[in-house]
Ligand SMILES: O=C(O)CCC(=O)C(=O)O
């Protein structure tokens with residue numbers, strides 16, 4: 001008989017953390033023995049199959065001064081008097097672009113405890129009586145618009161790089177990548193600047209209720225607050241960190257755990273949204289996440305949502321089906337749970353109907369801001 005030592009119940013043991021993928025081998029392959037592009041592509045693929053979430057080390061692509069400046073500008077805005085923030089309120093435009101007060105955003109039917117400004121890709125012929133079709137509303141803070149517009153350009157560039165690497169990871173042919181690229185090359189992106197006051201200790205509401213992101217790729221820049229953003233891993237056997245400030249029964253749920261996705265220096269936190277789940281016929285998972293901020297500081301996060309083009313038709317990609325068929329044939333046990341409905345003919349059923357991204361988005365947005373329905 002022997003006893004297995006249990007992991008210590010403190011910060012020194014953090015097994016349950018998300019993978020880190022480095023972008024550098026992809027953008028500077030010459031410095032990585034010529035293997036760079038494939039190694040990044042393979043790492044992205046593994047992270048998307050296993051977690052749907054990963055840290056992307058962008059330290060050679062983004063200078064840290066840039067996001068630091070965005071944080072400063074965001075804090076300047078949230079510190080303004082309420083009336084000034086309301087000057088760019090959602091109701092002044094199309095109901096989706098602009099500032100939303102604390103409690104205005106709704107997830108799973110419950111008000112979230114955060115305030116935010118939302119920006120979307122500008123449209124030709126804006127018409128604020130049409131959902132999503134108005135103008136962005138910029139705070140009247142020197143440098144705000146310029147710095148954030150620069151960030152949008154950077155994130156769009158990053159979106160196309162990561163998409164190309166993911167296409168490689170899925171074994172797509174150059175023609176297949178060209179076709180996929182034509183669906184994201186005019187991304188209907190969304191940028192959110194979010195401010196989270198700490199939840200009061202007797203408040204059982206959430207800072208942001210659990211949800212999946214509905215688009216393509218989310219690039220999240222967050223300040224250094226810990227134990228606020230949590231990601232749900234349906235991985236029985238994962239070691240749970242028990243010190244994230246929640247009663248144990250809220251941490252462990254059926255067959256999975258909520259883990260903290262704390263900021264990692266030099267990295268953006270990336271996750272795949274429902275469009276990638278559809279493109280890969282469920283091989284990549286759009287993973288649930290939520291924010292419960294019980295600290296004492298005012299937390300700021302800046303997610304950029306790199307989305308398909310507004311009119312892009314999204315349906316399972318042949319490359320993903322090929323891969324699922326390959327996995328199903330070569331190793332029916334390893335991925336059995338995901339592929340148990342492979343037919344007797346070994347064919348993988350197509351699990352998702354085609355959707356047009358813009359239509360899908362409109363339905364989601366109307367749900368988030370219930371009062372504008
Ligand atoms: O604030 C965060 O860390 C995450 C926000 C988020 O999940 C979202 O806006 O979709």
Ligand SMILES: [Fe+2]
Nearest residue numbers: 211212213289
């Ligand atoms: Fe999210």
